[in-house]
Amino acid sequence: MLCRVAxxxxxMSRYTERAENIVRLVDVTHQTLLESENSSEEVGYQHWxxxxxxxxxxxxxxxxxxxxSSYNVTEFLTFNSDNPSSVYSCIAAARxxxxxxxxxxxxxxxETLNKLYLYVKRADANQVCSEINFGFFQAIKxxxxxxxxxxxxxxxxxxxxxYIVCGRQIERADKTCRILDTKTYMARGDKQVDETLEAAxxxxxxxxxxxxxxxxHDFSAEVDPLLIKRFLLLSRTFPRSTLHCVQxxxxxxxxxxxxxxxHYSNESERLTGKLVAKLNYxxxxxxxxxxxxxxxxxxxxxxxxxxxxxxxxxxxxxxxxPAAELTEV
Amino acid sequence: MQxxxxxxxxxxxxxxxxxxxxxxxxxxxxxxxxxxxxEFDQKREAVDLSLLQQGVTFTVYGDEExxxxxxPFDLMPRIIPNKEWTMLEEGLTQRIVALxxxxxDIYHEQKIVKDGIIPAEVLATGKHFRKEMRxxxxxxxxxxxxxxxxxxxxxNGDYLVLEDNGRCxxxxxxxxxxxxxxKRAFPRFFPKSGVRSVLDYPxxxxxxxxxxxxxxxxxxxxxxxxxxxxxxxxxxxxxxxRQMGVEIVQGQDLVVKNDFVYMKTxxxxxxVDVLYRRIDDDFLDPKAFRKDSVLGVPGLMQAxxxxxxxxxxAVGTGIADDKVTYCFVPDMIxxxxxxxxxxxxxxxxxxxxxxxxxxxxxNADKLVIKAANEAGGYGMLIGPKATKAEVEDFKxxxxxxxxxxxxxxxxxxxxxxxxxxxxxxxxxxDLRPYILYGDKVRVMPGGLTRVALRKGSLVVNSSQGGxxxxxxxxxxxx
Numbered sequence: 011m012l013c014r015v016a017x018x019x020x021x022m023s024r025y026t027e028r029a030e031n032i033v034r035l036v037d038v039t040h041q042t043l044l045e046s047e048n049s050s051e052e053v054g055y056q057h058w059x060x061x062x063x064x065x066x067x068x069x070x071x072x073x074x075x076x077x078x079s080s081y082n083v084t085e086f087l088t089f090n091s092d093n094p095s096s097v098y099s100c101i102a103a104a105r106x107x108x109x110x111x112x113x114x115x116x117x118x119x120x121e122t123l124n125k126l127y128l129y130v131k132r133a134d135a136n137q138v139c140s141e142i143n144f145g146f147f148q149a150i151k152x153x154x155x156x157x158x159x160x161x162x163x164x165x166x167x168x169x170x171x172x173y174i175v176c177g178r179q180i181e182r183a184d185k186t187c188r189i190l191d192t193k194t195y196m197a198r199g200d201k202q203v204d205e206t207l208e209a210a211x212x213x214x215x216x217x218x219x220x221x222x223x224x225x226x227h228d229f230s231a232e233v234d235p236l237l238i239k240r241f242l243l244l245s246r247t248f249p250r251s252t253l254h255c256v257q258x259x260x261x262x263x264x265x266x267x268x269x270x271x272x273h274y275s276n277e278s279e280r281l282t283g284k285l286v287a288k289l290n291y292x293x294x295x296x297x298x299x300x301x302x303x304x305x306x307x308x309x310x311x312x313x314x315x316x317x318x319x320x321x322x323x324x325x326x327x328x329x330x331x332p333a334a335e336l337t338e339v
Numbered sequence: 340m341q342x343x344x345x346x347x348x349x350x351x352x353x354x355x356x357x358x359x360x361x362x363x364x365x366x367x368x369x370x371x372x373x374x375x376x377x378e379f380d381q382k383r384e385a386v387d388l389s390l391l392q393q394g395v396t397f398t399v400y401g402d403e404e405x406x407x408x409x410x411p412f413d414l415m416p417r418i419i420p421n422k423e424w425t426m427l428e429e430g431l432t433q434r435i436v437a438l439x440x441x442x443x444d445i446y447h448e449q450k451i452v453k454d455g456i457i458p459a460e461v462l463a464t465g466k467h468f469r470k471e472m473r474x475x476x477x478x479x480x481x482x483x484x485x486x487x488x489x490x491x492x493x494x495n496g497d498y499l500v501l502e503d504n505g506r507c508x509x510x511x512x513x514x515x516x517x518x519x520x521x522k523r524a525f526p527r528f529f530p531k532s533g534v535r536s537v538l539d540y541p542x543x544x545x546x547x548x549x550x551x552x553x554x555x556x557x558x559x560x561x562x563x564x565x566x567x568x569x570x571x572x573x574x575x576x577x578x579x580x581r582q583m584g585v586e587i588v589q590g591q592d593l594v595v596k597n598d599f600v601y602m603k604t605x606x607x608x609x610x611v612d613v614l615y616r617r618i619d620d621d622f623l624d625p626k627a628f629r630k631d632s633v634l635g636v637p638g639l640m641q642a643x644x645x646x647x648x649x650x651x652x653a654v655g656t657g658i659a660d661d662k663v664t665y666c667f668v669p670d671m672i673x674x675x676x677x678x679x680x681x682x683x684x685x686x687x688x689x690x691x692x693x694x695x696x697x698x699x700x701x702n703a704d705k706l707v708i709k710a711a712n713e714a715g716g717y718g719m720l721i722g723p724k725a726t727k728a729e730v731e732d733f734k735x736x737x738x739x740x741x742x743x744x745x746x747x748x749x750x751x752x753x754x755x756x757x758x759x760x761x762x763x764x765x766x767x768x769d770l771r772p773y774i775l776y777g778d779k780v781r782v783m784p785g786g787l788t789r790v791a792l793r794k795g796s797l798v799v800n801s802s803q804g805g806x807x808x809x810x811x812x813x814x815x816x817x
Contacts, residue, residue, distance in 0.1 A: 012592050013603045109394070110568045113581035117393070124394050169605070266605070324605045326591075 013326030015114055016173045018107040020325065022115075023161075023177030025104035026123070029097050030154040031185040035061055036087050036097070037147040038218040043080065045210045054080030061087075064191035065095065084139040089130075097150065101127050116164040119157065126153040175262035176320065183255035184313045186242050187306050189218050193235060212238055219250045239297045243306075244289060252309060253289040259316075260286050266324070278319035285312045340374050342756055342763050350496045350753040351765060352417060363420040363813055370528045371415070376761065382524045383414055383758070389523070395516050396574060410513055411806030413757045414524060417768060417788040420816040427490070427498060427772065428782045430682035433672055435486050435774050438505060438659045440675040442482040446472045446655065456674050457667050460691070464742045465664065466712050467506075467657025469620060471627055475644050477653045478553045484651040485547070485615075486774040487511070487787075490682070492753035499685050499750065501769065503668070505660040506652060507617045510787040510807075511773050512575035515540060515582075517809040518785070534811040535784035540773070541582030544615075547777035548583075551649035552612040559612035559649075562586045562602065564593070566618050566634045571802075576617050590618075595638030598645040613649040614639075620654050662711040662745045663689055686748045690741035699737060699746040703730050706746040708737060721797065723749060752797055755808070757790050767791045769799050770810065784812040 043057055055078040062068040062083065074092055075082045090096045094103075105127040112120050129149065138146045158178075165171055193215055212233040216222040225233070225241050228248075245251035260271060260282045269275035274283055289309075296305060346354045353364045360368040371379070387409065390396075396407040419427075444451050445462055452459050462468050487508025489501040514537055522529050545561065552559035565576040567589050580587035586602060594601050594608065601608035616623065622632040627640035642648045658664060666687045669680040688695040688706070699706060703722055710718030720733040737744045754765035772786035788808040789799035799805040 011605045012586060012588065013605055014589065014592050015586075016605050106568065109573070109577075112394075112574075112577040113587050120394065121392055125392055128391070326603055 011169050013324065015111050015170070017321065017325035018111045019114070019170050019173040020177040020320070022104050022107035022111070022123075023174040024181040025100045025107065026154050026157055027178045027181040028095060028185070029100035029104065030151060031182070031189075032065075032087055032095065032097050032100065033147050033150045033154075034218045034220070035189065036084060037144065037151075038214045040084070040142050040144070041217070042210050042214040051077075051079040051081065055083065058083040060192040064188045067093065067095065081139050084142075085135060088138065089133075089135040098130050101130050101150075114170065116160070118160050118164050122153065122157045122160055126150065126157070129153070169266060172262040172265045173324075176259055176266075179255040179259035179262065180313055180317050182250055183252045183259070184310060186219060186250055186252050186255070187310050187313075189215055190239060190242055190306055193238070209233055215242075221248055221250060224248050236294065236297060236302075239302055240294055243297065243309075244292060253286070256282060256286050256289060256313075263320070276319070276323050278316050278323055281312060281316045281319060285309065285316070288312075340371055340376055340379055340763070342368060342371055344756065344762070344764050346754065346765055349751050349765065349767075350492055350494055352492075352753055352755040352768070354756075363418050363816065366528075366532055367416060367418065370525070379414070379758070386412060386414065386520050386524055390516070390520065393516075394574065395513070410801050411792060412517060412520060413790055413792075413806055413808045414521075415756050415758060415763070416521060416809040416811045417755055417770070418811045418813065420813050422816050424784060424812045426681065428784075430498075430500075430680070431486075431488055431772060431774050431782050432780045433676065433678060433681055434488060434500070434503065434668060435483060435776055435780055437668065437671045437675050438486070438503060439480070439482050439776065441671045442653070442656060442659055443476075443480050444675075445658065447474060447476075451671065451674055454674070456670050457664075460742075461661075461663055461667070462658065464691075465658045465661050467620065467655065467661055469655035469658075471640060471644070472653070472655040478551055478646075478649055481551065481776055482653040482656050483659065484551055484653075484776050485544070486776070487771045488774065490770045490772065491685075491750055493750050496753065498682055500665075500668070500682050501685060502662065502665055503660045504771075505656040506619065508771070508773070509572040509575055509617075510771055510789075511540060511783075512578040513807055514773065514783070514785055514787045514810070515578075517787075517807060521809040532811065533814045535814055537783050537785040540783055541579060543775055543777075543781055543783070544579065545583040545585070547775045547781075548613050548615050548649075548651055550777035551651045553646045553649050554612045556612060560585075560610060561613045561615065562588045562611050564588055564590070564614045564616040564618055564636075566590075566622070570617075572617065579615070588614075590632075590634045590636050593636045593639070595636060595642050598638070598642045598647050600636065600639060600642050600648045611648060613651065615651050620657060623654065657712075662687075662709060663691070663742070666745070685750055688746040690737050690744050690746065695746070696737070696741050699744075700734050703734050703737075703746075705749075707749045708733055708744055708746045711743050711745055719798075721749065749797075752791075755788075755790065757792070757806075757808075759792060759794070764794070766794070767797050767799065768808070785810045 039057055039061055043054055058080060062071055070093060071083065071086050074086065074090065086093055086096065088097045091099055093099060105123050108115060108120055108123050133146060137143060161174055212235060213222060215238060216225050216233065219242060221242065228241060228245065229237055231237060241248065241251065243252045246253060248254060263279055263282055264271050267275045267279065269279065274280040343358065353360055355361055390409045390412060396409050441451065451457050452462065483505040485508060487504040487510065489504065490498050491501050492498055518537055548561045549559050562585055563576050563580040565573060565587055567573065577587055588602055592603055594603060600611045602611055618634055621629045622634045624635045624637060624639040625632045626637045643650055643654065666684065666689055669684060672678055672680045688699050690696040690699045699708065706722045708720040708722065720729065722730060752767040752769060755768045756763045757766040759766065768788050768790045770786050770788050773783045775781045788810045789805050790808055791797060791799045792806045793804050
């Protein structure tokens with residue numbers, strides 16, 4: 011497989027996953043806003059701030075918008091093409107990657123992504139942002155899930171498939187960490203959080219990962235910040251938990267190299283194995299307080315390193331520079 | 340539906356002078372008659388939506404809002420009876436054979452110049468003559484493996500050659516997609532209409548490309564070299580690669596080592612035997628041609644000359660589709676093949692000759708003047724339709740660089756019923772058949788019929804408001 015094709019498969023998958031996660035976050039934040047009694051735009055923004063921070067987008071938002079309002083954040087996260095991680099930008103980027111390798115993917119895959127792109131491109135941004143069109147968000151989630159199903163059932167389960175899995179799992183693990191970050195920022199932002207609102211926020215975090223029901227099933231307990239961390243970081247069965255994601259990532263990575271998981275054959279495999287072990291052998295106590303916050307940060311950094319090592323190993327990242335060749339003349 | 344319209348004043352593809360449909364159009368005429376406008380619109384909208392969702396699009400440059408558009412498709416097919424096609428097939432074969440002999444000659448002994456058939460200055464001043472090709476013989480002496488010759492019909496319905504596209508002719512994917520769309524739109528009528536299939540084009544292309552391999556191997560590795568996703572024909576490059584089951588590569592995916600060409604794969608380098616390159620000569624190799632090219636592959640030309648990789652088409656074929664060289668194709672046919680040309684050229688003046696320059700300048704308002712090395716309908720003056728200022732402006736350009744221009748009598752291209760603004764009306768069309776030259780010459784029975792959708796317009800290029808039709812070559816005469 012061409013390095014460039016591997017790269018495009020990886021990023022096509024990663025961007026689709028990212029779009030889906032942003033949609034989940036926007037959707038869920040709006041749902042929590044409905045719980046809030048004071049619905050002024052200013053109070054609304056307080057709900058968005060932790061999310062913007064955890065995505066690392068606060069500065070960009072402020073540079074693009076004069077007013078910090080709920081409407082503007084929704085627009086920023088959903089439609090703004092100057093925001094590289096807006097839903098629109100992610101879907102456009104996923105489609106662009108798919109377009110580059112149209113000859114490699116199934117036509118159903120391409121058409122699903124292309125339809126999704128046309129859907130978002132033609133949506134009435136004003137209507138979506140002011141009326142809070144949950145149907146719009148739902149449709150995007152359904153399309154991205156459909157896309158995954160189509161990959162599963164129309165794309166050969168060989169090398170290319172594993173790159174898709176890698177892209178998806180790295181992105182998903184990362185976004186789960188970032189969703190947990192929002193809790194950290196919330197706690198810092200506001201000292202006297204009212205209890206009902208906190209419960210709503212915690213439930214929102216779980217819902218953002220479609221994990222509310224699974225959480226209840228595992229713990230049947232009241233939502234508690236520590237339990238949520240345990241669930242979202244360490245669950246062995248929940249498909250969006252970080253541990254589950256990195257285990258899947260490890261499997262796909264070793265399927266690519268053919269090296270057994272008991273060993274490693276390159277740097278990205280070594281880092282992934284280390285991360286799996288780190289999560290696997292963490293206890294509830296490791297997740298408490300600032301220790302827990304630190305762990306989440308570490309995981310995010312590890313994931314970034316893994317992605318960059320994978321790119322070096324397989325996707326031509328830095329292997330060959332045509333310009334260097336030219337200067338020889 | 341009403342199909343008839345005022346078809347006088349031009350050669351009409353469907354209607355005889357007396358208003359009756361020609362025999363080979365009888366079937367589709369009757370079929371469409373039975374449709375209501377609403378039914379027809381429904382088919383049309385379904386077709387457009389499917390083309391858009393499949394992304395059968397081309398890119399329009401310099402248009403910020405929507406850079407991808409579908410190539411407008413007209414549901415009324417263009418039909419060519421068998422006998423007419425047989426003649427075209429012979430004419431096109433004759434032409435591609437002569438052009439290849441010409442290329443071999445001018446890059447070796449240049450007998451045609453020595454014998455005084457073509458003036459030396461035509462080659463010397465040709466922008467696309469590549470000195471790098473001198474004394475080099477590509478595999479099997481084939482230079483143009485894939486050719487797309489543009490044909491038009493005049494007032495009498497006689498076919499004329501407008502130009503030979505011997506570099507990277509595009510549009511063949513639309514020929515195939517148009518056929519697929521047509522079959523879906525008329526699932527019951529189509530099988531009865533006796534149309535020859537064009538759907539094996541990718542197989543034939545692959546066969547042709549494998550034949551261009553210089554390396555001895557039963558199964559040479561072929562790849563399509565594209566400038567990338569932002570190229571207007573990227574859809575086509577991908578489409579062909581997929582249909583042939585070969586890799587599509589960009590310059591950055593290839594590397595030359597010890598004069599062999601390799602693809603960079605996730606498990607290391609893999610040797611490439613043949614490149615179907617859709618990049619112009621200029622950008623192919625920054626070491627040999629334009630230094631600033633980031634699309635090409637450094638060292639590719641060296642690998643080619645070393646006989647380690649095949650290129651289709653060969654480097655330097657541009658000199659054969661230079662519009663000045665075009666004028667000499669009938670002479671080439673006589674010279675190399677000792678045959679009479681089956682397909683005539685459009686009457687052309689060459690301003691680099693003194694007497695032709697005088698004629699061109701005097702009659703600029705009556706002529707079509709074209710830049711010798713431009714494509715896509717750019718750099719062109721349609722004298723009878725231009726303003727005085729435009730004509731004067733063009734005359735200045737021609738005077739300054741006579742070698743860069745040709746002048747032709749305007750041909751009132753044939754018209755074809757085309758659905759525009761809720762009714763059928765006559766629109767001007769041309770035809771681009773595709774010819775493959777491998778172990779033998781194969782002319783695809785069909786091609787891309789382009790139609791100028793603007794009323795009265797003679798410009799059929801997609802970049803200038805053109806559309807396309809499915810082209811039916813019939814197994815029989817009607």
